[in-house]
Amino acid sequence: DQQVKQNSPSLSVQEGRISILNCDYTNSMFDYFLWYKKYPAEGPTFLISISSIKDKNEDGRFTVFLNKSAKHLSLHIVPSQPGDSAVYFCAASEIGSNTGKLIFGQGTTLQVKP
Amino acid sequence: SQTIHQWPATLVQPVGSPLSLECTVEGTSNPNLYWYRQAAGRGLQLLFYSVGIGQISSEVPQNLSASRPQDRQFILSSKKLLLSDSGFYLCAWRLAPDTQYFGPGTRLTVL
Numbered sequence: 001d002q003q004v005k006q007n008s009p010s011l012s013v014q015e016g017r018i019s020i021l022n023c024d025y026t027n028s029m030f031d032y033f034l035w036y037k038k039y040p041a042e043g044p045t046f047l048i049s050i051s052s053i054k055d056k057n058e059d060g061r062f063t064v065f066l067n068k069s070a071k072h073l074s075l076h077i078v079p080s081q082p083g084d085s086a087v088y089f090c091a092a093s094e095i096g097s098n099t100g101k102l103i104f105g106q107g108t109t110l111q112v113k114p
Numbered sequence: 115s116q117t118i119h120q121w122p123a124t125l126v127q128p129v130g131s132p133l134s135l136e137c138t139v140e141g142t143s144n145p146n147l148y149w150y151r152q153a154a155g156r157g158l159q160l161l162f163y164s165v166g167i168g169q170i171s172s173e174v175p176q177n178l179s180a181s182r183p184q185d186r187q188f189i190l191s192s193k194k195l196l197l198s199d200s201g202f203y204l205c206a207w208r209l210a211p212d213t214q215y216f217g218p219g220t221r222l223t224v225l
Contacts, residue, residue: 049213099163100163104157106156
């Protein structure tokens with residue numbers, strides 16, 4: 001059972017435009033959400049997170065939006081740059097859990113064309 | 115600042131051979147530690163996690179095992195590798211509330 005889903009395996013965007021990556025989840029107990037960026041043959045890098053008490057969190061060019069009623073979150077990258085080309089994973093956790101386990105989506109490969 | 119190390123970076127092993135991957139964390143104490151695997155074209159699958167020395171929780175029944183002999187050391191092992199064990203293995207540690215930081219990974223190819 002895939003509790004966190006990224007239904008778009010890939011996305012191609014022109015440099016300077018907005019990239020929107022989407023993520024859906026099914027477990028209503030999730031209350032903390034994260035986005036990671038991963039280059040080939042490297043470990044994922046933490047980008048941005050959001051707790052369920054917020055509906056938006058912004059950090060520079062990256063903004064994460066959370067719609068709890070729809071169990072949906074999205075990552076907006078504005079403006080997109082060629083260096084943003086990578087695989088993006090969303091992840092979710094139950095913040096009160098001692099284990100800190102993250103459940104990851106399958107990833108979306110973003111290509112930003114110059 | 116905290117740093118996480120993994121080695122080796124790449125490994126090619128024959129089927130049936132043993133495996134030992136090591137992960138160490140610097141700059142923090144009593145971290146939660148995690149082992150993930152990314153199979154080709156797939157997402158990140160949590161294999162094991164540990165909330166303290168000697169404490170190991172397994173997420174997926176498989177040919178692998180994990181151990182935590184020291185506070186900041188996490189080891190992934192196998193007695194006999196299978197072809198299906200090939201993948202990219204990642205170690206991570208947790209900073210509260212639930213952000214995990216990943217090591218550089220080990221590319222394992224089983225032939």
